[in-house]
Amino acid sequence: MKILVTEKISEKGLKVLQESGAKVDIKMKPPREELLSIIAEYDAMVVRSYTKVDEELFSYAKNLKVVGRAGNGVDNIHMPSATKKGVIVVNTPDANSVSAAELTVGHMLAISRKIPQAHQAMKKHHWDNHGYIGTELYKKKLGIVGLGRIGALVATRMQAFEMEVSAYDPYIADSRFEKFGVEKKETLEELIKEVDFVTVHTPKTKETAGMIGKNELMKAKKGIKVINCARGGIINEEDLTWAIQQGIVEAAGIDVLKDEPDTTSPLFDVENVTLTPHIGAGTVEAQDKVGVGVAHEVLGALRGEMVTNAVNMPTLMRQELDQVQSSLRLGEILGKFYYQMSKEPVDRLEIIYRGETVHMETQMITLAILKGLMEPVVQEKVNYVNAKLLAKSRGIEVIESQQSEDDRYLNFIQLKIYAKDKCFTIGGTVFGKKELRIAEVNGFVFDVVPTPYMLIAKNIDQPGMIGKIGTNLGEHHINIATMQVSRNVQGEKAMMVLTIDSEPTEEDLKMIQEVPGILNVQLVRL
Ligand SMILES: NC(=O)c1ccc[n+]([C@@H]2O[C@H](COP(=O)([O-])OP(=O)(O)OC[C@H]3O[C@@H](n4cnc5c(N)ncnc54)[C@H](O)[C@@H]3O)[C@@H](O)[C@H]2O)c1
Numbered sequence: 001m002k003i004l005v006t007e008k009i010s011e012k013g014l015k016v017l018q019e020s021g022a023k024v025d026i027k028m029k030p031p032r033e034e035l036l037s038i039i040a041e042y043d044a045m046v047v048r049s050y051t052k053v054d055e056e057l058f059s060y061a062k063n064l065k066v067v068g069r070a071g072n073g074v075d076n077i078h079m080p081s082a083t084k085k086g087v088i089v090v091n092t093p094d095a096n097s098v099s100a101a102e103l104t105v106g107h108m109l110a111i112s113r114k115i116p117q118a119h120q121a122m123k124k125h126h127w128d129n130h131g132y133i134g135t136e137l138y139k140k141k142l143g144i145v146g147l148g149r150i151g152a153l154v155a156t157r158m159q160a161f162e163m164e165v166s167a168y169d170p171y172i173a174d175s176r177f178e179k180f181g182v183e184k185k186e187t188l189e190e191l192i193k194e195v196d197f198v199t200v201h202t203p204k205t206k207e208t209a210g211m212i213g214k215n216e217l218m219k220a221k222k223g224i225k226v227i228n229c230a231r232g233g234i235i236n237e238e239d240l241t242w243a244i245q246q247g248i249v250e251a252a253g254i255d256v257l258k259d260e261p262d263t264t265s266p267l268f269d270v271e272n273v274t275l276t277p278h279i280g281a282g283t284v285e286a287q288d289k290v291g292v293g294v295a296h297e298v299l300g301a302l303r304g305e306m307v308t309n310a311v312n313m314p315t316l317m318r319q320e321l322d323q324v325q326s327s328l329r330l331g332e333i334l335g336k337f338y339y340q341m342s343k344e345p346v347d348r349l350e351i352i353y354r355g356e357t358v359h360m361e362t363q364m365i366t367l368a369i370l371k372g373l374m375e376p377v378v379q380e381k382v383n384y385v386n387a388k389l390l391a392k393s394r395g396i397e398v399i400e401s402q403q404s405e406d407d408r409y410l411n412f413i414q415l416k417i418y419a420k421d422k423c424f425t426i427g428g429t430v431f432g433k434k435e436l437r438i439a440e441v442n443g444f445v446f447d448v449v450p451t452p453y454m455l456i457a458k459n460i461d462q463p464g465m466i467g468k469i470g471t472n473l474g475e476h477h478i479n480i481a482t483m484q485v486s487r488n489v490q491g492e493k494a495m496m497v498l499t500i501d502s503e504p505t506e507e508d509l510k511m512i513q514e515v516p517g518i519l520n521v522q523l524v525r526l
C-alpha cells in the first residue's frame with residue numbers, strides 16, 4: 001500500500017501511518033504537474049485544505065481508494081468525482097472544533113479591545129494608554145450563523161462572558177437551540193439587524209457562498225463587528241471592505257479568505273480588520289487529534305473496514321457497527337445471487353427488512369446488498385461509496401420497507417428483484433451473532449450456510465434426482481459439502497441447493513444440466 005501525504009500532519013499521525021507497514025511518501029504541497037504525474041502510484045492520499053483534489057486529479061488517480069482530509073472542511077475535494085470512482089473520503093470533523101471555536105473567541109476579544117492595533121504601536125516603541133478604547137462583550141448581542149459543532153462551542157463560551165446569544169440555522173431542530181440556550185432567529189436578516197457581533201460557522205456551500213454581502217450588511221445594526229473563522233467567501237470580501245469604509249461595520253476578525261493562500265484581498269488594507277492566515281486548527285492539541293484521527297480512518301478504509309467518518313457514505317457508530325456487521329455480510333451475499341442466476345436487467349429492487357433488522361442502520365445494509373448485486377456485472381470496482389450511484393446509473397429503482405416481525409425468524413432480509421415481468425426472490429437471516437443462513441430462494445425454503453461455491457438446481461420432483469446429481473458430481477471429482485432439497489407441491493418443480501468444495505468447469509455444469517429431470521443448474525460464487 002502506498003500513501004501520499006501532501007500537507008503537514010502531526011508526527012504522531014505520520015507515525016501511525018508508517019507503523020502500519022504502508023509506504024508513506026511525504027511531498028509537501030507538490031507543484032500541480034508533479035502531483036498529477038505521481039498520483040496514479042498511490043492507494044491513499046492525506047491532505048489538508050491546500051491541496052485541490054479535483055475532477056482532473058481523480059482522472060489521474062488510477063489506484064486511489066481513499067482521500068484522508070486531516071481536518072474538517074472538504075470543500076477542496078470534488079465529492080461527486082470521488083463517489084463516482086468509489087474513492088472513500090474520510091475526515092476528522094470533531095478534532096479541531098475546540099481550537100476553531102477558541103480562535104473565534106480570540107478574534108472577538110482582539111477586535112473589541114483593539115489588541116492588534118495596540119500591539120503594533122507598542123512594537124514601534126510607542127506608548128499610548130488612552131488611544132485604544134474598545135467595547136465590552138458583557139451583555140452584548142452575539143449572532144451565530146450555523147449552530148453546528150463550532151457554532152455551539154462558540155455559543156457556550158460566549159455565554160460565560162454573559163453575551164446574549166441568538167443563532168440562524170434553518171437546518172437544525174428547535175431542541176438544539178434550547179439545549180444551548182440560544183434564541184432562534186428565523187432569517188439571517190432578523191439576526192443581523194439586531195446583533196452587535198455576527199460570527200459565521202457554516203460549511204461553504206452553493207447556498208452559503210456570499211451569504212453575507214452588501215444587501216445583508218446594509219440591514220445590519222450600525223457598528224456591528226463581524227467574524228469569519230469558517231470559510232473564505234461566506235462573507236463577501238469586497239462588500240465587507242465597503243461596509244467598513246462606510247462605517248456600517250466597525251471591525252472584523254478574519255481567519256479565512258476566498259482564494260487561499262492570499263495576500264491581496266482588499267481586507268488587508270482596511271484599518272479595523274484583524275487577519276490570521278487560516279490558523280483555526282493550528283494548535284498542538286488539534287493537530288495531534290487530527291493527524292492521529294485521519295491516519296486511523298485512512299488505514300481502516302484501506303483495510304476495507306467501515307470507518308466512522310466517511311464523508312461520501314453513511315457512517316456508523318462503533319457499537320452499531322458490531323451489531324450490523326453480520327447483516328452487512330448477509331446483505332452482500334444475498335445481492336450476489338441475482339446476476340449469477342439471471343441475465344435479465346433489473347428494473348426494481350425491493351428490500352424488505354423484518355424483525356430485529358429494522359432497528360439496525362438499514363441504509364448501510366442496502367449499500368451492502370447493492371454492492372453484492374452490482375459486483376458481478378460492472379467493470380468498475382464496486383464499494384459502499386459508489387454502489388448506489390452505479391445502481392442508479394443502470395436505472396435500478398431501489399425501494400426499502402420494514403416490518404417489525406417475521407413469522408419464522410427473529411431477523412430477516414428479503415430481496416424482491418423485478419426484471420420485466422419476472423420477480424426473483426431471495427431471503428436470509430442471521431442466527432445468534434454471526435451464523436448466516438440463506439433461508440429462501442424463489443419461494444423455496446432452505447436453511448443453507450453460504451459458502452464460496454454453490455449450485456442451485458431446479459428439477460422435477462421425482463425419485464432418483466438426488467442420487468443422479470450426487471453421482472454426476474462425484475464422477476467429475478466435485479465433493480458435495482451439503483445438499484438441501486425444497487419443494488412446495490409434491491411432483492411439481494423442486495429446487496436443490498448444494499454447497500461444493502471446488503469450482504466446477506463449464507463442462508461439468510453442462511453434464512449436470514443434461515441429467516434427465518434437471519430443468520436448469522446455476523453456479524453462484526460468493
Ligand atoms: N478556521 C479553521 O481553521 C476551521 C477549523 C475547523 C472548521 N472550520 C470551518 O468551520 C465551519 C463550521 O464547522 P462545523 O464543524 O461547526 O460544521 P457543522 O457541520 O458541525 O455545522 C455547520 C452548521 O451550519 C448550518 N448551516 C448549513 N447551511 C446553512 C445556511 N445556509 N444557513 C445557516 N446555517 C447553515 C448547518 O445546519 C450546521 O448546523 C466549516 O466551514 C468548517 O470548514 C474552519
Ligand SMILES: O=C(O)[C@H](O)COP(=O)(O)O
Nearest residue numbers: 048049070071072073281
Ligand atoms: O476545515 C478545517 O479543518 C480547517 O479549516 C483547518 O484547515 P487546515 O487543515 O488546512 O488548517
